[in-house]
Amino acid sequence: MENVLAVLNLGDLAHAFSKMGMFPVFDLAYYIVSILYLKYEPGSVEVSRRSPVASWLCAMLYCFGSYILADIMLGSSPLDYFQHNSHILLASAVWYLIFYCPLNLFYKCVAFLPVKMVLVGLKEVVRVRKIAAGVHHAHHAYHHGFFIMVIVGYVKGSGVALMSNFEQLLRGVWRPETNEILSMSFPTKASLYGAILFTLQEAHWLPVSKSTLILVFTLFMATCKVVMTARHSHGSPFALIESWVCHLLFGSPLCGDEDNHHPPAAVPSSPLKTKEELSEGARKRKAKKAE
Amino acid sequence: MENVLAVLNLGDLAHAFSKMGMFPVFDLAYYIVSILYLKYEPGSVEVSRRSPVASWLCAMLYCFGSYILADIMLGSSPLDYFQHNSHILLASAVWYLIFYCPLNLFYKCVAFLPVKMVLVGLKEVVRVRKIAAGVHHAHHAYHHGFFIMVIVGYVKGSGVALMSNFEQLLRGVWRPETNEILSMSFPTKASLYGAILFTLQEAHWLPVSKSTLILVFTLFMATCKVVMTARHSHGSPFALIESWVCHLLFGSPLCGDEDNHHPPAAVPSSPLKTKEELSEGARKRKAKKAE
Amino acid sequence: MENVLAVLNLGDLAHAFSKMGMFPVFDLAYYIVSILYLKYEPGSVEVSRRSPVASWLCAMLYCFGSYILADIMLGSSPLDYFQHNSHILLASAVWYLIFYCPLNLFYKCVAFLPVKMVLVGLKEVVRVRKIAAGVHHAHHAYHHGFFIMVIVGYVKGSGVALMSNFEQLLRGVWRPETNEILSMSFPTKASLYGAILFTLQEAHWLPVSKSTLILVFTLFMATCKVVMTARHSHGSPFALIESWVCHLLFGSPLCGDEDNHHPPAAVPSSPLKTKEELSEGARKRKAKKAE
Known part of the structure; x- marks a missing residue:
């Protein structure tokens, strides 16, 4: 791959890309998309009125969930990132505009699909950079701690998703029957795979430079997320491979789209229901009522 | 304000007050009032019998919740304060006397209103000192981390209230529908405002000495809490100002005592219910039964 | 006791025993028994299929829950132990064999009672060593922090049990009405008493060498657990003494086997139910259905 890129004269591009600063443009997009997802959560608007x-x-x-979690994982202060006042102020301004802007103007602008697609793409650039930084940071602290590198890269990429149960609890919502690890969404899964790739690269088991890996993984993530946003899809491009690997390794029931659409009929009495299942149930009930 | 105090020769008083040691008298009052509130919690006496x-x-x-939380926030050992054996032993003695004293004698003494009013006043002295120390500690660790200062001062002032969900869980009680941040009580709110004031003072944006601020804020807190204890009130002196500010800034429904008595009728299906709402519901149900 | 041991020429034995390495044999037994208990948990097999x-x-x-908790308690990185790749790989291999081995062969071997009794005995060797190490580690960090020593030794001995509520949450199960501190199992209780003993030893208030204490306490724990495993019992050898002490000190209702079989009839409306009570209820309901 390194060779192919060299031929295409992409090595320099990758290096330049990996050195590009994230603040403020990319970070701004990250904050906007993240807080947009918060506003989509049922009940979050009421909370913003009742308890700012x-x-x-x-x-x-x-x-900043990814920084908080990574700092906890490495034994630092969970508030460490809050020393960057400009980042916090920028994120707070975005929060204010998305939740309290008169006529909901800002929200309507950024939730407009073409704008949102651009922002989602920019957000993935930040995510991949975070995974790489997380793995590198963990490598610095534990030179041979490969599991630690993967875990820190993973939490850096997944961010608030991994603590969604407790984030919901802050808003008075408690859904113990599922969590992001039991039923991983695409960005969480991709963060895990990305963290493994960057760890392999850091351990020199992957014959590719870090900047190239950042470029390639960013392109992959941005493309996937932009396409998924455009198609309002939650399916994962990994589904088919995963299904086969899990079937072979873990004896999981073989089913191409198991994770996203049809939970295996064999576990109807299981206390574990993914968000999809639950919302599917709710949809069915609504449909019944409508009839 | 500094001038007024100087004229009244209060500057020296403020300085002497801010240097006054808290152990053992004030700390003792703090422990007594805190564990008294624990005994008021439904089910806590059964727990004391079943699982000491x-x-x-x-x-x-x-x-010690405030120390534990602040240590976690700053990345120290949450048990750090437990090295002060004399404090732990004193608090343990108070716990034993309040829960297991023959004839419930100790409890009856300290829950006697005039005694309790004095103790509550002393407790607020400790609380304000903790907020100031928390902000100062955070300032030491993060010289320009204003958000960190506010948060650490806030958790130092609020203490166990901010982790009440998990404290209840330890006693087998789980009330996810509310928490101290969704529906702040007076001490929690005052701690937040106090933390902001002390942070402004630490950043030299407030033209007042720290000892004066400690004295004035202590007088305010002690007066409020003693009056509220005497009147068995949970209302907040901030309610009116807050209501207007929240209405202007966050579009919250305008309602003088919204936070304490009448939740806005507009969100009846909201999953979020404050303690007040819940207990109100319980009261109504009881009233109905009684009829 | 030191004298008796010297006469029996056991001092050297105790010293040699306390220097014996735990990796890999004893650790392997620890991992096997621990993951065996995980497989016993209802729903854990479904989780292993759905989300490896x-x-x-x-x-x-x-x-590794004991290491994670102890690291959190002492303010280190909770992932610190994960730098030992060989331990993690060994535990992962055990996990794979127990959950995914064809024909469930490995599980059947290690769950075979005579094999399990040996493994359970070996596990207790590791547990006692962990308590001693935890107390020693805390003593190193806080020279006079006796409470910290007890707490760290306790969490090192109890491990995942103390965070069982959150471990269950990871599997989509939430049982807030009980926890390991409200209704302690035998190993948790023994860990607490062991931590107190090792703290007393570390503070030179117990006239016995550490290696002797390790040997004696290991013999006690291993015997108890092997006997309990053989008899499928959950009763505690401390029950009688505890019942009297708790009655005298804390006014708990006097009842020889209260903790394990018959919860006091006086608190039927209590929101607190031990696992035993709950499973008893479930058993009764099943029995009713069967009739």
Whole structure:
């Protein structure tokens, strides 16, 4: 791959890309998309009216959850990133505009599909950079701690998703029957695979430079997320491979789209229901009522 | 304000007051009032009979929750404060006397209103000192981390209230529909405002000395809490100002006592219910039964 | 006791025993028994099929929960122990064999009672060593922090049990009405008493060498657990003494086997139910259905 890129004269591009600063443009896109997802959560608008402090805290978790989790994992202060006042102020401004802007103007602008697609793409650039930084940071602290590198890269990429149960609790919502690890969404899964790739690269088991890996993985993530946003899809491009690998390794029931659409009929009495299943159930019930 | 105090020769008083040691008298009052509130919690007496270890742990959280939370926030050991054996032993003695004293004698003494009013006043002295120390500590660690200062001062002032969901869980109680940030009580709110004031002072944006601020804020807090204890009130002196500010800034429904008595009728299906709402519901149901 | 041991020429034995390495044989037994208990948990097999990542994380919590908790308590990185790749790989291999071995062969071997009794005995050797190491580690960090020593030794001995509520949450199960501190199992209780003993030893208030204490306490724990495993019993050898002490000190209702079989009839409306009570209820309901 390195050779192919060299031929295409992409090595320099990758290096330049990997050195590009994220603040403020990319970070701004990250904050906007993250807080947009917070606003999509049922009940979050009521919370923003009733308790602005709780709403602001949730917004901060959405924007900086990855830093908080990674700092906890490495034994630093979970507030460490909050020393960057300009980042916090920028995220707070975004939070204010998305939740309290007159006529909901800002929200309507950024939720407009073409704008949102651009922002979602920019957000993935930040995510991949975070995974790489997380793995590198963990490598610095534990030179041979490969599991630690993967875990820190993973939480850096997944961010608030991994603590969604507790973020919801802050808003008075408690859904113990599922969590992001039991039923991983696409970005969480991709973060895990990305963290493994960057760890392999850091351990020199992957014959590719870090900047190239950043470029390639960013292109992959941005493309996937932009396409998924455009198609309002939650399917994962990994589904087919995963299904076969899980079937072979873990004896999981073989089913191409198991994770996203049809939970295996064999576990109807299971206490574990993914968000999809639950919302599917709700949809069916509504449909029944409508009839 | 500094001038006024100088004229009244209060500057020296403020300085002497801010240097006054808290151990053992003020700390003792703090422990007594805190564990008294623990005993008021429904079910806590049963827990003290069934599992003294759980009861003792809850008591320690009530007494030292602010230190535990602040240590976590700053990345130190959450047990750091437990190295002060004399404080732990004093708090443990108070816990034993309040829960297991023959004839409930100790409890009856300290819950006697005039005694309790004095103790509550002394407790607020400790609380304000903790907020100031928390902000100062955070300022030491993060010289320009204003958000960190506010958060650490806030958790130092609020203590166990901010982790009440998990403190209850230790006693086998789980109330996810509310938490101290969604529906802040007066001490929690005052701690937040106090933390902001002390942070402004630490950043030299407030033209007042720290000792004066400690004195004035202590007088305010002690007066409020003593009056509220005497009147068995949970209303907040901030309610009116807050209501207007929240209405202007966050579009919250305008309602003088919204936070304490009448939740806005517009969100009846909201999953979020404050303690007040819940207990109101319980009261109504009881009233109905009685009819 | 030191004298008696000297006469029996056991001092050298105790010293040699306390220097014996735990990796890999004893650690292997620890991992096998721990993950075996995970497989006994209702729903854990479904989780292993649906989400191998969640299942692996639970297995790691079962194997390394004591290290994670102790690191959190002392303000280190909770992932610190994960730098020992060989330990993690060994535990992961055990997890894979127990959950995914064809024909369930490995599980059947290690769950075979005579094999399990040996493994359970070996596990207790590791547990006692962990308590001693935890107390020693805390003593190193806080020279006079006796409470910290007890707490760290306790969490090192109890491990995942103390965070069982959150470990269950990872598998989509939420049982807030009980926890390991409200209704302690035998190993948790023994860990607490062991931590107190080792703290007394570390503070030179117990006239016995550490290696002797390790030997004696290991013999006690291993015997108890092997006998309990053989008899499928959950009763505690401490029950009688505890009942009297708790009655005298904390006014708990006097009842020889209260903790394990008959919860006091006086608290039927209590929101607190031990696992035993709950499973008893479930058993009764099943029995009723069967009739």
